[in-house]
Amino acid sequence: MNSPQIEGCSFFYAQKSANIDAMSELLQIGSQNARPNPPKPEDVEMKFSTTGVSELESLKGQYPEIKACILPALWIAQREYGGTLTGNAIAEVALRLNRSYAEIEGVATFYSMYNTQHAFGKHKIEVCTCLTCHVEGAYRIWDYLKAKLGVGHGETTADGMFTLEEVECLDACDRAPVLQVGDQYIGPVSEKDIDSLLERLRATKESTAVQMADAIVKVHLRNGGKGLV
Numbered sequence: 001m002n003s004p005q006i007e008g009c010s011f012f013y014a015q016k017s018a019n020i021d022a023m024s025e026l027l028q029i030g031s032q033n034a035r036p037n038p039p040k041p042e043d044v045e046m047k048f049s050t051t052g053v054s055e056l057e058s059l060k061g062q063y064p065e066i067k068a069c070i071l072p073a074l075w076i077a078q079r080e081y082g083g084t085l086t087g088n089a090i091a092e093v094a095l096r097l098n099r100s101y102a103e104i105e106g107v108a109t110f111y112s113m114y115n116t117q118h119a120f121g122k123h124k125i126e127v128c129t130c131l132t133c134h135v136e137g138a139y140r141i142w143d144y145l146k147a148k149l150g151v152g153h154g155e156t157t158a159d160g161m162f163t164l165e166e167v168e169c170l171d172a173c174d175r176a177p178v179l180q181v182g183d184q185y186i187g188p189v190s191e192k193d194i195d196s197l198l199e200r201l202r203a204t205k206e207s208t209a210v211q212m213a214d215a216i217v218k219v220h221l222r223n224g225g226k227g228l229v
């Protein structure tokens, strides 16, 4: 028979394990902010195009500190790497800015607008389920999309076309229920709109994730180091 002390320990570990799922959700471990696989130093490839390199050089001169350039540099990387920040992309940004891999990865995985999953779709569909959208039927839209695409939160369809994410307020409550694809807000959205949206996106050659990254880089360049104001 277990001593009361050992029983106490088992109870503690049972409780702890029951809470792991809740803790993972809270800390966003294993969700859409998954950590990319870091490459070995000898395997890092510098893949920025000449345009990407000159954009980064121009941005570096616009900020008082190189650290302030991390966000736009990650947008350049997201565009240059086809919409996904792989471990190699993070390492390239770190090398080009002379910062540590851990620092760049920390920033990239903190903001949900950066795509750090290993298999990211050509189009990211973000569905707001926050208060106003919730009241206006966001979960009806969310469930419809999940059934239509056969994937859940943070997952990508097998053909690599769509990544689905449930997100917090998109700051477009007047258009609830609203969703975001690339730099477009769509709302109020109905099931019928979703059918035509998916059809349109399937026929779109360019990745909306890449288009969005490019648009943000251009705003940064235009604003001369003042961010997205």
Ligand code: FES
Pocket: 128, 129, 130, 131, 132, 133, 134, 168, 169, 170, 171, 172, 173, 174, 176, 178
């Ligand atoms: S609650 Fe959905 S955009 Fe604000």
